[in-house]
Amino acid sequence: xxxxxxxxxxxxxxxxxxxxxIAVALLQALILFKRQQRLQLRxxxxxxxxxxxxxxxRILSILREIKGRDISPIFMQDSELRQDLREALDYCENISxxxxxxxxxxxxxxxxxxxxxxxxxxxxxxxxxxxxxxxNDPETYGAFTAIVKKWQYDSKYGRKL
Numbered sequence: 001x002x003x004x005x006x007x008x009x010x011x012x013x014x015x016x017x018x019x020x021x022i023a024v025a026l027l028q029a030l031i032l033f034k035r036q037q038r039l040q041l042r043x044x045x046x047x048x049x050x051x052x053x054x055x056x057x058r059i060l061s062i063l064r065e066i067k068g069r070d071i072s073p074i075f076m077q078d079s080e081l082r083q084d085l086r087e088a089l090d091y092c093e094n095i096s097x098x099x100x101x102x103x104x105x106x107x108x109x110x111x112x113x114x115x116x117x118x119x120x121x122x123x124x125x126x127x128x129x130x131x132x133x134x135x136n137d138p139e140t141y142g143a144f145t146a147i148v149k150k151w152q153y154d155s156k157y158g159r160k161l
Contacts, residue, residue: 096143121148
């Protein structure tokens with residue numbers, strides 16, 4: 001009887017250890033998979049940034065044009081500027097949505113675009129609020145606004161952007 005209990009206990013311990021080894025192997029595979037997925041996402045994001053070099057230049061050009069000016073009347077009167085601003089804001093919104101939905105790596109985009117996004121938002125924040133009011137859509141450029149608010153305090157360097 002004691003031998004049977006000892007044999008039963010031994011087999012239970014061996015089964016438990018086998019399950020533990022399987023669990024550790026699965027956890028290692030999951031960690032490796034997540035790491036590979038992250039590297040692929042970063043590579044994809046770097047490729048997008050490399051292909052979209054025109055946008056930072058366009059946004060900087062727009063910022064130079066509107067710096068220190070009341071943007072609302074200019075936006076209403078200058079159709080070319082209005083189109084440029086809309087396209088720039090749409091671009092920023094799409095990048096922000098891509099981050100939200102895991103299409104782009106946030107850290108990579110942040111390292112490349114944080115200052116540009118924050119400065120653009122500071123210049124057009126009132127305009128975004130007006131566009132929300134006019135369209136009766138409180139989510140107009142909502143992803144862009146959310147990412148900028150998240151990035152405004154740059155915790156990586158311990159300072160406000």
